[in-house]
Amino acid sequence: MTDTELLAALRAGDPGAFAEICSRHEAVLRRFARRILRSDPAVVDDVIQESLLRAHRALLRDDRHIEVRPYLFRLVRNCCLDEISRVRTDSVALHLLHPGDEPSSRDSSHTLFERRDRLTTTLADLAGLPESQRHALLRREIDGLTHEQVAAELGVSAGASRSLVLRARETLTRAAAARGADCEDVRADLLRAHDARRRAPAAALRHVAGCSGCRAFRSALKDDRRALRILAPLPLLLGGALAAGKLTGLLVGASKPAGLKAGAVATLAVVAAGGAYELRTRVFEAGDRAPIAVSGVALPGGGISAGQPIPAHVALVTRQVRLPRTGPVAAVSMTCPAGTRVAGLVPESHDARSHGFASSTIVGTSSSARVVFARQGPGAGETVTVAIVCRHPDATGSVRAAPVAPAGTATVHPCRRRAALSDAPGGAVLGTVTSHQPLAVLGARPGWLRVRTDAGRAGWVRARVAC
Amino acid sequence: MLLPGLFRAGVVAAVLAAALPAAAQAAPRTARVCAPHVLLVETPGGAVTGIVHHYDLLHVLQGAGHAPWWRVTTSFGTRGWLRQRTLCGRKA
Numbered sequence: 001m002t003d004t005e006l007l008a009a010l011r012a013g014d015p016g017a018f019a020e021i022c023s024r025h026e027a028v029l030r031r032f033a034r035r036i037l038r039s040d041p042a043v044v045d046d047v048i049q050e051s052l053l054r055a056h057r058a059l060l061r062d063d064r065h066i067e068v069r070p071y072l073f074r075l076v077r078n079c080c081l082d083e084i085s086r087v088r089t090d091s092v093a094l095h096l097l098h099p100g101d102e103p104s105s106r107d108s109s110h111t112l113f114e115r116r117d118r119l120t121t122t123l124a125d126l127a128g129l130p131e132s133q134r135h136a137l138l139r140r141e142i143d144g145l146t147h148e149q150v151a152a153e154l155g156v157s158a159g160a161s162r163s164l165v166l167r168a169r170e171t172l173t174r175a176a177a178a179r180g181a182d183c184e185d186v187r188a189d190l191l192r193a194h195d196a197r198r199r200a201p202a203a204a205l206r207h208v209a210g211c212s213g214c215r216a217f218r219s220a221l222k223d224d225r226r227a228l229r230i231l232a233p234l235p236l237l238l239g240g241a242l243a244a245g246k247l248t249g250l251l252v253g254a255s256k257p258a259g260l261k262a263g264a265v266a267t268l269a270v271v272a273a274g275g276a277y278e279l280r281t282r283v284f285e286a287g288d289r290a291p292i293a294v295s296g297v298a299l300p301g302g303g304i305s306a307g308q309p310i311p312a313h314v315a316l317v318t319r320q321v322r323l324p325r326t327g328p329v330a331a332v333s334m335t336c337p338a339g340t341r342v343a344g345l346v347p348e349s350h351d352a353r354s355h356g357f358a359s360s361t362i363v364g365t366s367s368s369a370r371v372v373f374a375r376q377g378p379g380a381g382e383t384v385t386v387a388i389v390c391r392h393p394d395a396t397g398s399v400r401a402a403p404v405a406p407a408g409t410a411t412v413h414p415c416r417r418r419a420a421l422s423d424a425p426g427g428a429v430l431g432t433v434t435s436h437q438p439l440a441v442l443g444a445r446p447g448w449l450r451v452r453t454d455a456g457r458a459g460w461v462r463a464r465v466a467c
Numbered sequence: 468m469l470l471p472g473l474f475r476a477g478v479v480a481a482v483l484a485a486a487l488p489a490a491a492q493a494a495p496r497t498a499r500v501c502a503p504h505v506l507l508v509e510t511p512g513g514a515v516t517g518i519v520h521h522y523d524l525l526h527v528l529q530g531a532g533h534a535p536w537w538r539v540t541t542s543f544g545t546r547g548w549l550r551q552r553t554l555c556g557r558k559a
Contacts, residue, residue, distance in 0.1 A: 296515055297514050344514035345514075345516055347506065353520075354519045355517060359540075363514040363516065372544050374542060428534070430511070432513075453510075
């Protein structure tokens with residue numbers, strides 16, 4: 001039976017017809033969903049189930065003609081975008097291309113870098129559109145429907161359909177512009193708005209929606225205010241307790257303001273984020289004793305032992321996290337002190353659960369880090385400590401403790417968050433360069449620059465990725 | 468109709484991806500961690516971006532054969548480079 005015949009049978013009351021439709025298309029729909037939701041394959045089942053439920057309702061709603069297979073694909077696509085919109089984190093990597101699908105040409109690595117970045121941002125922007133705008137835009141642009149057809153689907157006028165499509169395009173364009181805004185400017189806007197207790201400008205909020213660093217910055221501002229609000233009733237509580245004569249012991253402690261303050265912070269800085277409970281954040285700046293051994297390229301000599309003073313220009317941020325036993329991927333955000341940038345992760349315990357920076361956290365660029373934990377592994381329900389190193393970038397923008405000097409050559413920075421460094425134009429990829437990382441230009445060929453990174457590594461990057 | 472270049476490229480790629488026949492989809496290259504624990508770095512010789520443990524499954528983004536460093540992405544989304552010798556059990 002054809003799909004059309006099955007649809008007719010379904011509408012005639014044959015319940016087996018829908019099961020046949022499902023079994024016929026489910027595998028390919030599942031693959032399609034998996035491609036879009038690569039970063040979180042666990043939700044593919046949910047998305048497929050939701051899509052088929054919607055399909056069942058829609059197919060029985062009326063007798064209009066429906067091409068079943070394309071219709072199911074559209075439903076899955078929309079459900080995937082809904083899921084992305086729901087999760088809405090920068091760590092969602094939307095690899096529509098399989099890593100294994102890379103073309104065999106020597107150029108593929110660079111193309112893949114750029115294409116992934118572009119797809120991720122484009123689909124994240126799409127996912128952020130209001131449903132009616134997204135539907136109108138996708139149906140118009142991808143499915144090629146006329147405004148009259150789109151309007152009929154949405155139950156609006158053709159003029160309203162045009163308006164939805166225009167607004168969707170405008171939103172996407174603004175999102176792209178906001179993404180290109182300077183984080184420092186955006187944060188200045190956020191600070192001004194926070195101080196004035198008013199809503200931040202729309203352009204700044206659009207940037208925040210797509211920038212994990214600025215989002216973490218905004219969250220930190222909110223957390224600070226929340227913590228201060230909780231502190232507000234403390235004098236009342238103390239007063240009440242003192243009146244009851246029950247806090248003699250605490251009075252002794254209260255004569256040590258530092259101890260009281262530390263206790264208050266430790267108790268009150270309990271917030272939940274990303275499925276993990278963040279128990280306590282501590283910031284150690286230059287001159288403070290390091291609570292743990294710290295290593296990394298941001299530290300002179302490659303590292304310091306626990307108890308040693310933290311070197312100049314460096315800060316260490318630690319955060320205690322209670323990992324959930326079940327539920328979504330746990331993630332925490334950690335913000336570097338003002339003026340410093342993320343310079344690396346410090347795995348305090350090698351026995352803890354696997355974890356690392358979300359892909360949106362760029363070493364040398366981001367001023368806050370989002371640390372994501374594996375779903376499974378040791379530590380569930382336990383408290384672990386996460387630590388990051390932050391460093392003031394030097395005049396060239398490097399966060400390495402001993403950057404290789406540019407040696408009088410022109411210095412450029414990658415315009416993209418990440419770009420490939422290869423051994424020859426179009427050759428094998430040697431490594432990754434990141435935005436704000438200084439690259440000394442050693443030579444050029446059409447379309448390519450020979451550069452040396454601040455780590456002293458020489459290679460080639462595409463000229464268009466350099467600013 | 469004028470779409471922003473970025474959006475147009477994304478839409479075209481999304482359409483192409485949707486149109487790819489299932490048979491053309493190659494299985495992702497994966498590998499498992501063989502060492503007790505391995506640090507991921509932003510780039511070879513660069514800052515640490517993550518830590519993975521024995522038997523963690525990784526998707527290989529860059530690297531083949533005996534290239535000393537491979538770029539991978541973890542199941543929780545961290546991307547980074549690690550030494551090829553710390554991996555085993557690659558499958559195509």
